[in-house]
Amino acid sequence: MNVLLTLRILGALLLFLAAALLTPIPFSLYFADGAAGAFLAAALVSLAAGLTLYKSCQSKRELSVREGFAIVTFGWGFFALFGALPYLFSGAIASPVDAIFETMSGFTTTGSTILTEIEGLPESILFWRALTHWLGGMGIIVLSLAILPMLGVGGMQLFKAEVPGPTADRLKPRIQDTAKLLWGVYVLLTFAEVGLLMLGGMNFYEALCHAFATLATGGFSTRNASVGAYDSAYIDGVVTIFMFLAGVNFALHYQALRGRLHEFWRNEEFRFYLFVTAGAMGLIILLNQGTVYDSFFQNLRYSSFQTVSILTTTGFGTADYETWPVLAQYLLVFLMFVGGCAGSTGGGMKVARMLLLFKHAQVQLYRLIHPRAVRLVKLGGVPVDREVMQSILGFFAFFMGIFVVASFLMAASGLDLTSAGAAVIATLSNIGPGLGSVGPVDNFAHVSAFGKIVLTLCMLMGRLELFTVLVLFFPSFWRK
Amino acid sequence: MKILIIGAGQVGYFLCERLSLEGHEVTLIDRSQENLRRAQDRLNVLGIAGNGASAETLEQAGIKGTDIFIAVTDLDEVNILACLLAREYGVRTRVARVKSIEYSGGGGVLSKEKLGIDLLINPDDAVADEIVKIACRTGAFDVAEFVEGQIQFLGYRIGEESPVCDLTLRELGDIRGMYRFVVTAITRGGRTIIPRGDDVIQAGDSIFVFAHQKDLPAIQYLLKLEETETKKHTPRAFILGGGRIGLRIALELERMRFDVRLIDHDEARCEKLAAKLKRTMVIHAEGTDVDVLVDEGVETADVFIAVTDNDETNILCALLGRQHGASRTLAVVNKPELLNLAPTLGVDACISPRLAAAGAILKYVRRGEVLSLATIEGSNAEVLEILVPKGSGIVGIPLKDLHFPPGAIIGATVHRDTYEIPTGDSLLQEGDRVVVFALPGALAKVERFFE
Numbered sequence: 001m002n003v004l005l006t007l008r009i010l011g012a013l014l015l016f017l018a019a020a021l022l023t024p025i026p027f028s029l030y031f032a033d034g035a036a037g038a039f040l041a042a043a044l045v046s047l048a049a050g051l052t053l054y055k056s057c058q059s060k061r062e063l064s065v066r067e068g069f070a071i072v073t074f075g076w077g078f079f080a081l082f083g084a085l086p087y088l089f090s091g092a093i094a095s096p097v098d099a100i101f102e103t104m105s106g107f108t109t110t111g112s113t114i115l116t117e118i119e120g121l122p123e124s125i126l127f128w129r130a131l132t133h134w135l136g137g138m139g140i141i142v143l144s145l146a147i148l149p150m151l152g153v154g155g156m157q158l159f160k161a162e163v164p165g166p167t168a169d170r171l172k173p174r175i176q177d178t179a180k181l182l183w184g185v186y187v188l189l190t191f192a193e194v195g196l197l198m199l200g201g202m203n204f205y206e207a208l209c210h211a212f213a214t215l216a217t218g219g220f221s222t223r224n225a226s227v228g229a230y231d232s233a234y235i236d237g238v239v240t241i242f243m244f245l246a247g248v249n250f251a252l253h254y255q256a257l258r259g260r261l262h263e264f265w266r267n268e269e270f271r272f273y274l275f276v277t278a279g280a281m282g283l284i285i286l287l288n289q290g291t292v293y294d295s296f297f298q299n300l301r302y303s304s305f306q307t308v309s310i311l312t313t314t315g316f317g318t319a320d321y322e323t324w325p326v327l328a329q330y331l332l333v334f335l336m337f338v339g340g341c342a343g344s345t346g347g348g349m350k351v352a353r354m355l356l357l358f359k360h361a362q363v364q365l366y367r368l369i370h371p372r373a374v375r376l377v378k379l380g381g382v383p384v385d386r387e388v389m390q391s392i393l394g395f396f397a398f399f400m401g402i403f404v405v406a407s408f409l410m411a412a413s414g415l416d417l418t419s420a421g422a423a424v425i426a427t428l429s430n431i432g433p434g435l436g437s438v439g440p441v442d443n444f445a446h447v448s449a450f451g452k453i454v455l456t457l458c459m460l461m462g463r464l465e466l467f468t469v470l471v472l473f474f475p476s477f478w479r480k
Numbered sequence: 481m482k483i484l485i486i487g488a489g490q491v492g493y494f495l496c497e498r499l500s501l502e503g504h505e506v507t508l509i510d511r512s513q514e515n516l517r518r519a520q521d522r523l524n525v526l527g528i529a530g531n532g533a534s535a536e537t538l539e540q541a542g543i544k545g546t547d548i549f550i551a552v553t554d555l556d557e558v559n560i561l562a563c564l565l566a567r568e569y570g571v572r573t574r575v576a577r578v579k580s581i582e583y584s585g586g587g588g589v590l591s592k593e594k595l596g597i598d599l600l601i602n603p604d605d606a607v608a609d610e611i612v613k614i615a616c617r618t619g620a621f622d623v624a625e626f627v628e629g630q631i632q633f634l635g636y637r638i639g640e641e642s643p644v645c646d647l648t649l650r651e652l653g654d655i656r657g658m659y660r661f662v663v664t665a666i667t668r669g670g671r672t673i674i675p676r677g678d679d680v681i682q683a684g685d686s687i688f689v690f691a692h693q694k695d696l697p698a699i700q701y702l703l704k705l706e707e708t709e710t711k712k713h714t715p716r717a718f719i720l721g722g723g724r725i726g727l728r729i730a731l732e733l734e735r736m737r738f739d740v741r742l743i744d745h746d747e748a749r750c751e752k753l754a755a756k757l758k759r760t761m762v763i764h765a766e767g768t769d770v771d772v773l774v775d776e777g778v779e780t781a782d783v784f785i786a787v788t789d790n791d792e793t794n795i796l797c798a799l800l801g802r803q804h805g806a807s808r809t810l811a812v813v814n815k816p817e818l819l820n821l822a823p824t825l826g827v828d829a830c831i832s833p834r835l836a837a838a839g840a841i842l843k844y845v846r847r848g849e850v851l852s853l854a855t856i857e858g859s860n861a862e863v864l865e866i867l868v869p870k871g872s873g874i875v876g877i878p879l880k881d882l883h884f885p886p887g888a889i890i891g892a893t894v895h896r897d898t899y900e901i902p903t904g905d906s907l908l909q910e911g912d913r914v915v916v917f918a919l920p921g922a923l924a925k926v927e928r929f930f931e
Contacts, residue, residue: 254930372748372772383755 001478004059006070011053013075014465016144017048017082020135024086024124027205033122038089066156069471072141076460079140080104083132101444101452106132107140108463109345111219111315111432112455114445118224123205130209130271132307136463137216137345138186138250139163143178164342164350164465171251185253186345190215193242214242217346219315220249221431223245228318233301235367236318244277247312247340268380269352271343276351280331287328295471311335313347314434317440329435336425347430347462349399351380353392360389391467398416398466403428406458427458481505483845484571486532486548486562487553488515490814490834491577491603493523495550498842500524502924507541510553517520533561543569548845552577552837559596567596575599575841600735603837608728608787610836611810614829615717615729615783617696617735621686621829626865626915630693630899631892632917633863636703637828640683644703650677661691661699662901663740664891664917670820672861672919674889686823690891690915692899714739718781718806719795720767721788722746722753723831725812730760741776743767765796770804777804781845786811791818798827861919863891866930868912874930880904885929887922891915 021043028036053369063071063132083106086092093099098114106129107110118126135143139162145180148242159175171178190211196209223229227239245253248270264270285303293299302319309316310332321332339348359377366375376383403424410420415437422434423444433440444452461469471477481504485492488510496519500506506525509532510516518525530537532553543549549566551559551574559576566574576597592600613623622635638645644652649663666675667690673679681687691699715738719726722744730742730753740760744750747764754762764770764831767788778784784801786794791813798809813819813830822830842862860902874882879902884890893900894913908914919927 370761370763370776372763372765372776374747374754374764376751376754378755381758383751 001066001070002059002061002064003062004057005063006067006074007053007307008057008059009063009067009071010078011050011057011074013140013144014046014050014082015054015070016050016154017079018050018103018139020084020131021086021128021433023131024128027127028122028124031123031205033124035086035090035092035122035124038086039124039128041089042085043475045085045189048310049082063158066477068160069477070466072158072162072464073460073469073472075141076104076107076464078135079107080276080456080460083107083128086125086128090122090125092121095449097449097452098445101392101456103130103132104456104459105427105432106130106218107136108218108430108459109137109216109218109313110459110462111213112426112427112428112438113220113443113458114447114452115431116443116445118222123222126220126222127205127209130212130222133218134190134212137212137218137246138183142179143183145176157272160188162464162468164340164346171254174238181254182250183420184216185250185257189242189245189253193238195225196238197235200228200230200232200238202235208303210239211242211389213316214239215246215265215345217243217246217312217314217340217344219309221316226317234298236305237303239316243308243314243316246314247273247308247344247346249343250345251339251343257292266380269341269355272355274349276309276335276338277308280311280335284324284328284331287325292324307332307335310336310431311346312340312344313429313431315426317433320439320441322441333422333425333435334459336429336431337427349396349429353395353417354429355379356384356389356392360393395466398470399428402458402461402466406454409454410447410451413448413454415447415451421430423451424458427455428462430459430462481547482542483507483548483550483843484509484538484541484543484566486510486549486551486559487577488512488519489552490816491552491837492550493519494768495552495841496523496832498838498920499535499845501920502927507546509537509541531558533558533565535565538562538569543571546571548573548575550575550841550845552841556580560597563595565783571801573598573845575601575844577601577603577837577841580602599841601837601840601844603833603839604724605728606836607812607831607833608725608732610831611725611729611785611787611812612732612736614807614810614831615733615738615785621823622688626863626892627894627899627913630894631865632691632693632696633686633891633916633917634691634696635686636700637823638685638687642683642703644681644687645683646680648678648680649675652681653677661689661695662889662891664688664690664889674887674917674919683910688917690901692892697773707816709733715778715782716777717741718773718776718778718784718801718804720784720786720794720801722749722762722865723787725787725788726785727753727756729787730757734759741781743772767793768800770800773801774804775780781806782808784809787810791815795825795830797821797826799825804828857858861917862922862923864916864918864926866914866916866926868908868910868930870878870910870915872908872910872930874908875910876907878905878907882929885918885922885925888916888918888926891917 021039025036080100080103083103087099087102101114139375139443141158141162145159171181193211193214194207197210209222221227252263252267252270274403283302284307285299288299288303303448305318306321321329337349338354339350342350342352356377363375363377377389384405406424415423419436419438422436423438426432426434438444483499483504483506485495485508488508496506496508500523508519508525508527509530511531513529516529519525520527527543532551549571552563553559559578563574563576574597578600579602617623620634621637624633663675665672665688717733717738719730719742724744726742730740733740741763742753742760743763743765745766750764752763765774778801784798784806786798788794794811798811800808802809808828810829811827813822813832819830819832883919890902892915893902895909916926
């Protein structure tokens with residue numbers, strides 16, 4: 001581990017965060033909400049800390065695998081710490097643990113909140129919540145890769161550590177160009193949604209906040225009742241479509257924008273994603289028809305919104321799914337584990353991993369019947385590397401292990417059985433709302449400080465896909 | 481015609497033999513004096529020692545007046561370079577044998593036009609295509625298609641239990657009644673004859689039949705070859721050997737909805753095969769491992785295809801497959817001596833890459849009036865598809881008055897959409913496509929007959 005180099009790059013990332021902290025100030029001045037000072041102070045603190053680290057730590061060595069893991073994990077930790085400053089300075093959130101929980105929930109695009117009353121808060125603070133989503137969605141490190149030339153060498157390590165999914169697509173030979181392309185697509189889709197939402201009657205500020213939260217599959221809203229507050233079928237429809245798109249591999253969007261629409265259909269993960277979405281939607285609509293909703297149109301509108309919101313791990317709400325039949329809720333819990341596609345902004349275990357797990361199980365059974373047969377797990381006709389398959393099996397085991405341990409800890413912190421499990425999966429998969437006392441109409445304010453720390457860690461591990469964080473706990477990581 | 485052949489290997493030798501028999505002027509170039517001597521001693525060809533890709537040697541062989549240039553050495557690069565040279569000398573038809581997929585596969589940067597080659601022939605692909613054709617025809621050991629597949633030329637082996645055994649052709653004619661087909665040849669003890677009405681079909685014979693595609697099921701029925709199982713389940717094929725030939729056959733049979741099981745002894749190769757194939761079951765085992773074959777259901781196999789690099793392995797494994805219940809066995813055999821031996825052992829069909837490649841080359845260089853052509857396994861006989869040219873003297877005269885060359889027989893004529901199994905009273909018309917079976921000595925006469 002090269003500590004000096006790690007700290008230097010972390011310093012550079014903080015400078016970047018300082019710049020991001022300045023962006024809510026125009027909104028603060030426009031709405032005259034009085035929070036501008038808090039943002040300026042937070043930016044100055046980040047700037048000072050960043051400059052100190054950047055200037056004092058000099059190293060001529062280059063990035064290696066280990067620094068990559070440390071930079072990404074600690075980088076996200078730093079963002080959560082310094083990003084929490086505006087909440088504390090402006091007095092919007094009093095407790096540091098709560099503020100860090102809220103910031104981590106923002107950056108990891110989880111969307112779980114400890115705020116009970118959102119609408120009374122300064123507009124710039126709400127904008128900052130949405131902005132943390134947006135920056136975390138495509139990945140702050142990926143963004144830095146595109147901007148900071150010093151990360152060029154060994155950047156693939158950082159890129160892989162942050163981009164979700166078992167393997168990372170490289171669209172261009174240079175990693176910086178790949179990062180720029182992905183962010184370009186992301187910005188384009190965001191502004192497309194802003195435009196469509198404004199057509200539906202939202203003002204620019206609200207449209208921007210909701211587009212940020214949709215494309216990042218975050219889930220923070222500027223209203224207490226989330227997207228449901230607008231009570232517009234048009235807005236529900238637009239948000240549903242963009243949530244679905246945000247759950248797709250952004251490399252595919254890039255191909256589609258270049259006119260190669262058929263790439264969507266040729267991608268096996270996308271087909272499976274479509275199949276899971278349509279299948280779950282169909283079943284839930286069937287279960288809700290006549291029991292919860294009498295009108296088919298209402299049923300379609302609310303059921304599809306909620307299914308896509310949970311599957312893509314966004315977590316917006318237009319309906320209280322806890323009033324739905326138990327079987328429908330159970331389906332949603334299953335979707336919570338699945339998550340979005342690899343290379344999307346969604347969380348969870350990722351569609352590709354689930355698909356490969358199914359295929360792997362199928363091959364195992366096949367081998368029992370035909371012991372001499374050679375059969376490979378394929379994705380889209382291409383055989384999957386044995387190492388990738390093993391890492392997926394490992395990921396699954398770790399994911400379930402962490403789910404069990406964290407649920408146990410949450411139960412110890414005083415939550416009931418359903419809420420404990422749901423709180424963990426809602427944060428580990430970066431969804432937002434869970435079930436029980438942390439359900440769609442509740443929030444996380446009542447969870448104990450210990451519980452909030454556990455969930456904060458779950459969010460971080462979920463967003464960075466376990467391994468990046470877990471290797472830091474491995475003793476040999478720190479040895480020379 | 482003046483023909484120049486580079487490479488006196490198996491394919492080259494075979495081509496020399498066929499083309500010189502037909503009276504063409506054949507010159508053969510090879511580096512090895514010994515190969516040349518062998519060819520010159522037995523065949524009516526001129527041998528020239530030297531490098532086929534050298535302009536000097538080519539000029540010495542008289543390339544300037546050559547009509548057809550065929551490069552069939554073992555080296556792709558030599559063949560390609562020789563063809564480029566031949567183009568510079570203004571040779572009209574250039575043929576090269578190319579093994580590497582880089583040159584022969586579609587979509588490559590170097591197309592055959594750029595390389596100056598009219599026909600690229602890959603023996604592996606040629607043999608794979610032939611095996612696939614045979615595998616799809618129940619009972620037949622040799623298959624050739626004419627007139628876009630309408631007319632089928634099929635070879636069947638007659639066993640003692642066959643219902644047509646010990647019948648004369650006249651008696652067979654009485655039984656077949658409405659079935660329209662003609663027995664054009666019988667191969668017995670390595671000799672091929674064109675039978676007459678009182679010739680008897682004996683056990684151990686191979687008979688060659690012309691028939692229209694529509695009548696195939698009737699023939700299968702008549703010969704008691706129709707397998708009731710094939711109708712119930714998807715046909716199952718075992719392929720032994722996952723080389724290029726095996727892979728190509730597997731891909732093709734997969735496309736035809738066969739249930740394919742491909743066996744190879746190399747694990748790394750198995751993984752590559754599994755990556756390329758979709759539904760085929762790839763099995764890592766030795767071909768002689770009977771337990772594995774039985775476990776994977778060789779007794780339900782409709783066809784067992786042995787295509788490893790080794791002739792002996794292919795023949796032995798094909799016999800093993802047969803012993804354990806495979807309905808039909810096919811084997812790739814390279815050595816000419818084994819080619820004639822294998823059928824007597826009980827392998828249903830032996831296919832030689834050499835013959836397959838040579839057949840494809842012959843078919844190409846003879847195009848013109850000859851539309852299509854097939855060479856017959858185990859004999860030198862050929863089947864030709866000929867277009868009756870405009871203003872031909874044979875139009876409108878009954879066949880029996882035409883003095884059709886002996887040693888040849890017309891199997892079928894196709895006039896636009898109708899076809900006919902001709903009799904002595906049949907008339908030919910302009911534009912008819914005629915399928916003719918000819919023994920080697922009669923080939924040139926047949927071609928002259930239609931001119």
